[in-house]
Amino acid sequence: MNITQVAKLFDLSAATLRYYESIGLFPPINRNKSGVRDYNEEDIKWIDFVKCMRESGLTIEALIEYKSLFATGDHSLEARQKILVDEREKLIEKRDEIDKSISRLAGKIKDYDGKLLERENKLKGTLVTEAKHE
């Protein structure tokens, strides 16, 4: 798979893919004899992971650190797991924040239902009054 196809697949620009690779977000992509990137299954998995995590707000930095440790082999297993655990914690906190906001918005939305009803009733009152005057 070439860069354009991968870009389409993940809705990223080729520039972003090169940028991500250049800063070490995932291992270097193999090239064909003419130096063109050829993405394999593993690469796709990495990119999928990176994209998912970035969308959830993991920093570039955390992902670079993870990938760097990955590159050092088995003795970094614990360290890598720790990063994942820490990031998961952060995401859980974030999710809880968002849940609070969702509830809060729900409450406000409900309040607006009340306000809208109130306004409707006022309008009806006006109409009744007008009817009386006829």
Add this chain to the structure above:
Amino acid sequence: MNITQVAKLFDLSAATLRYYESIGLFPPINRNKSGVRDYNEEDIKWIDFVKCMRESGLTIEALIEYKSLFATGDHSLEARQKILVDEREKLIEKRDEIDKSISRLAGKIKDYDGKLLERENKLKGTLVTEAKHE
């Protein structure tokens, strides 16, 4: 309440509070005779709302729009409610994204447990082998 107290209360800087007010994130704060801001209950509620929503990722723009409509009175009730509904939708999507990432991280973390066990077993194997050679 003056700006310093409010800043402490919400862990925002006075500069940020002035900035928020200047761009219209909440209605203008009343001043005392010498022109110093004096925050009342309502102001505090606004700021609390704004801070909560900002932390969940609502844009400054959405919040400004909401407040602007608010300032136009009752005929914007529907429009205001719509903003809240739209933003809630966005937050729900975001939360679902984050949930996906949390699950994905959980899976990977578990995988690492497996890998760590494997490594441990290899280590044991080595020890056993060494024992045999004794």
Add this chain to the structure above:
DNA sequence: CCTTGACTTAAAGTGAACTTTAAGTGATAA
């Protein structure tokens, strides 16, 4: 009286994460 703290405007600076531009090389397909 003088320090402290609040106020103002305008503008420049910051950091994160890209995006775009420039300027060039090299391979492949019609």
Add this chain to the structure above:
DNA sequence: TTATCACTTAAAGTTCACTTTAAGTCAAGG
């Protein structure tokens, strides 16, 4: 053979949401 992609490096530009700086005014308290 010429157009189309892909590649490179380096650097500048963009957006968002502040933050900081500068340069000054004004009022209250010890």
